[in-house]
Amino acid sequence: MLKLPEDFIFGGATAAYQVEGATKEGGKGEVAWDEFLEKQGRFSPDPASDFYHQYEKDIELCEKFGVNGLRLSIAWSRIFPDGTGKVNEEGVAFYHKVFAACEKHGVLPFVTLHHFDTPKVLFDQGDFLNRDNIEAFVAYAKFCFDEFKEVRYWSTFNEIYPVATNQYLLGIFPPGITYDFTKIIACLHNMMYAHARVVNLFKDEGYAGEIGVVHSLETKYPASDALEDQHAAFLDDALSIRFLLDATYLGYYSDETLSALAEICEANGASYDFPEEDLAEMKRASHRNDYLGINHYQCHFVKAYHGENAIHHNGTGDKGTSVYKVKGIGERIYKEGIPRTDWDWLIYPEGLYDLLLRIKEDYPHYNKIYITENGMGFKDQFDDGVIMDQPRIEYLKVYLESLSQAISAGVNVKGYFLWSLMDLFSWSNGYNKRYGLFYVDFETQKRYPKESAYWYKFVSETKTII
Numbered sequence: 066m067l068k069l070p071e072d073f074i075f076g077g078a079t080a081a082y083q084v085e086g087a088t089k090e091g092g093k094g095e096v097a098w099d100e101f102l103e104k105q106g107r108f109s110p111d112p113a114s115d116f117y118h119q120y121e122k123d124i125e126l127c128e129k130f131g132v133n134g135l136r137l138s139i140a141w142s143r144i145f146p147d148g149t150g151k152v153n154e155e156g157v158a159f160y161h162k163v164f165a166a167c168e169k170h171g172v173l174p175f176v177t178l179h180h181f182d183t184p185k186v187l188f189d190q191g192d193f194l195n196r197d198n199i200e201a202f203v204a205y206a207k208f209c210f211d212e213f214k215e216v217r218y219w220s221t222f223n224e225i226y227p228v229a230t231n232q233y234l235l236g237i238f239p240p241g242i243t244y245d246f247t248k249i250i251a252c253l254h255n256m257m258y259a260h261a262r263v264v265n266l267f268k269d270e271g272y273a274g275e276i277g278v279v280h281s282l283e284t285k286y287p288a289s290d291a292l293e294d295q296h297a298a299f300l301d302d303a304l305s306i307r308f309l310l311d312a313t314y315l316g317y318y319s320d321e322t323l324s325a326l327a328e329i330c331e332a333n334g335a336s337y338d339f340p341e342e343d344l345a346e347m348k349r350a351s352h353r354n355d356y357l358g359i360n361h362y363q364c365h366f367v368k369a370y371h372g373e374n375a376i377h378h379n380g381t382g383d384k385g386t387s388v389y390k391v392k393g394i395g396e397r398i399y400k401e402g403i404p405r406t407d408w409d410w411l412i413y414p415e416g417l418y419d420l421l422l423r424i425k426e427d428y429p430h431y432n433k434i435y436i437t438e439n440g441m442g443f444k445d446q447f448d449d450g451v452i453m454d455q456p457r458i459e460y461l462k463v464y465l466e467s468l469s470q471a472i473s474a475g476v477n478v479k480g481y482f483l484w485s486l487m488d489l490f491s492w493s494n495g496y497n498k499r500y501g502l503f504y505v506d507f508e509t510q511k512r513y514p515k516e517s518a519y520w521y522k523f524v525s526e527t528k529t530i531i
């Protein structure tokens with residue numbers, strides 16, 4: 066049986082918009098998602114898991130079940146309803162209460178400043194494509210650092226690559242734009258620059274605590290040994306992984322990244338510009354990250370593709386409906402013998418091991434890592450209060466084993482945040498795709514520990530992966 070270190074954090078992860086509900090309560094300002102979801106009419110973000118009212122109970126559950134870290138995000142528009150300007154004191158008070166509950170129950174809060182929810186006023190002005198919004202983000206970050214002194218662990222952004230691609234490639238996030246690589250690359254770069262600005266601010270001002278960024282890093286493998294498949298995997302990796310790690314840890318884009326960008330841009334009629342001043346700021350931040358947060362759920366096998374763009378996002382759990390074929394990158398395929406979830410996410414724990422070893426090798430000053438999300442979306446069966454989620458336990462077990470092996474191979478991973486603490490609202494899948502350790506009856510807002518919650522408690526208490 067594999068073990069995890071004694072001082073390891075066994076956390077649970079959430080995000081403001083996915084758990085809080087109360088989108089029109091407590092003086093909260095609008096976000097683009099409110100209107101986007103209303104127009105779609107598929108599902109509502111209210112009441113989600115009603116964390117806005119149930120936080121005390123949820124944090125108490127953490128303590129009971131050995132969950133000693135809670136990853137959560139602050140909703141920017143609860144603090145600044147219009148993104149800048151007037152502060153909403155009710156929002157500030159809410160997060161102070163949440164952090165006080167964490168303190169009371171011995172749960173360490175890991176706080177993300179931005180988890181997909183830019184205030185609508187700023188979003189409508191171009192979100193992170195608009196450079197003025199970078200200044201607004203830095204001001205919001207500074208406000209949080211000054212105000213929430215009880216927080217020790219900060220992340221700037223959650224998942225810059227999915228923000229850029231879901232907004233401007235797949236179109237499944239507002240503003241729903243597709244195949245615009247100029248916007249994708251500008252968004253990636255501007256957010257990485259904004260991250261650097263906030264890291265430099267945090268360090269220059271000498272705030273106590275740690276700062277990092279959370280990247281979604283899904284390992285890419287060639288679909289075969291053929292040279293063109295290897296090249297397709299290289300291109301997909303360059304845009305989704307190497308770009309972000311270069312920006313985070315080098316402060317410039319490596320030749321590999323730039324050559325891949327040139328190819329992707331040529332195929333898609335796109336262009337980019339990385340101002341020298343931005344790179345200087347990023348360079349200064351590149352050795353100042355206290356940690357890297359990694360969200361990792363799956364990996365991709367990539368095959369060369371020479372046709373037109375075609376993407377279908379499986380947001381329903383109808384297995385086998387995903388399509389990802391992108392000009393100038395490649396096609397992501399299913400691989401014989403590799404299991405996948407109903408949402409077509411490939412279960413391949415070696416992907417996590419390979420990713421962690423690669424970071425250690427390519428960016429040796431990475432400092433330390435937290436796995437900030439990992440988990441399995443599943444259609445749980447509720448049987449009179451009992452939820453036997455064995456497939457989820459199996460999934461978590463193999464990923465934790467892979468993580469433990471990476472630690473044994475010398476990678477400095479200090480904690481793991483299981484996605485998700487409780488069932489919550491999923492951006493493009495609604496309420497059907499459950500991830501939680503705790504089942505939520507969304508009608509009554511009652512919580513029920515799943516079998517996996519008892520399993521996780523054991524693992525957390527014994528540090529033993531069974």
Ligand code: BG6
Pocket residue numbers: 080083223224227281360438442484490491492493494498
């Ligand atoms: C990550 C996000 O991408 O994956 C979460 O940080 C998200 O916000 C999670 O919910 C799972 O994705 P999905 O699409 O299954 O909800």
